[in-house]
Each structure stands twice: as C-alpha cells, then as structure tokens.
Amino acid sequence: MKLTQKFIMAICCFFIATSIYASDNAEKVTYKWKDDNGIIQYTERPPKSKAYEKITVKTGGAREVTQVSEEEAVMSAKDESQSDLDELNKANERNCKVSQQNLQVLQQMARIRVTENGEERILSPEEKQERISETQKQIDIYCKPL
Incomplete structure (x- = not known):
C-alpha cells in the first residue's frame, strides 16, 4: 500500500x-x-x-467489568463460611449453657411448675424424667465443638 x-x-x-x-x-x-x-x-x-x-x-458507554480471580472468590467464600461457622459456634455456646442450666434445675428441684394454657401445674415424675432426657439430648447436640 x-x-x-x-x-x-x-x-x-x-x-x-x-x-x-x-x-x-x-x-x-x-x-x-x-x-x-x-x-x-x-x-x-x-x-x-x-x-x-x-x-x-x-446513554453512557459500556462499563468495564472487573473480573474476580478464582483465588479471590475462594478466599471470599472461605471468609464467609468462617464467619458463618463463628456465628453458629456462638449460638451453640449459648444453647449449651441454657440447656445445662435447665438440666441443673430439673435435677435439683423436687417439683417443677409449668404454665400451660394459662394454668399452672406441677410436672409428674414421668414428665420430669422425659424433660431431663430431652435436655440431655440438647446438651449432646449443642455442647460438642464443630
């Protein structure tokens, strides 16, 4: 040319x-x-x-799209999952303490009063034993580390 x-x-x-x-x-x-x-x-x-x-x-021109590298995406996901895990651990700690306190009350008190439908009543020995069993299951779930 x-x-x-x-x-x-x-x-x-x-x-x-x-x-x-x-x-x-x-x-x-x-x-x-x-x-x-x-x-x-x-x-x-x-x-x-x-x-x-x-x-x-x-009207504007096309905007530049920034690409996130695969490594950055993985790190972000790890940070997010670690944050979720930390929150779950804190919730489990609270539930563990409450369950342990409930078990202590159930085992130490001779009679346990409950309110159902606006009326107070005392738990029967069978109901009390059932609640102790349920509380022990909650302790098994919430008091073990993740």
Whole structure:
C-alpha cells in the first residue's frame, strides 16, 4: 500500500471509531404524550397535533467489568463460611449453657411448675424424667465443638 492509501485508511478508521463512540455516548430524545384514550406514549418522533413533553436521555458507554480471580472468590467464600461457622459456634455456646442450666434445675428441684394454657401445674415424675432426657439430648447436640 502506498502512503496516501494508508493515510486514507487511517482517517476512515478514525471516523468509524469516533462515530461508534459518539453513538454510545449520544443523547437520545424521546417524546412523552397522551393518546386519545389517555394512555401515556413514548416515541422517538413528536406527535402531530398533540401536546408533548421532550425528554432527553443520555446513554453512557459500556462499563468495564472487573473480573474476580478464582483465588479471590475462594478466599471470599472461605471468609464467609468462617464467619458463618463463628456465628453458629456462638449460638451453640449459648444453647449449651441454657440447656445445662435447665438440666441443673430439673435435677435439683423436687417439683417443677409449668404454665400451660394459662394454668399452672406441677410436672409428674414421668414428665420430669422425659424433660431431663430431652435436655440431655440438647446438651449432646449443642455442647460438642464443630
């Protein structure tokens, strides 16, 4: 290719690139108006013999998308799962303490009062033993480390 042909080719490429960029960042004009049925319409051309509002819409170019590396994604997931595990451990600690306190009360008190349907009553020995068994199961669940 001769130098003049290269120059013309470069100028053409420049104008093509500029027009593409300009169309991405161009302002679009839209017209808003009501039709005969009272429905709002949006068009690129103004209506004939109708009142309209001119709306200018600016469009931006494409945004750059940042890619997260696989290693960063794994580290983020690990941090999140560690945080979830820490919260679960704290909840288990609280539940463990409450269960141990409940077991202590059930074992030390001769009579346990409960309120059901607004009425107080005393647990029978069988009910008390059942509650001790349930509380022991809760201790087995909540008091072991994860």
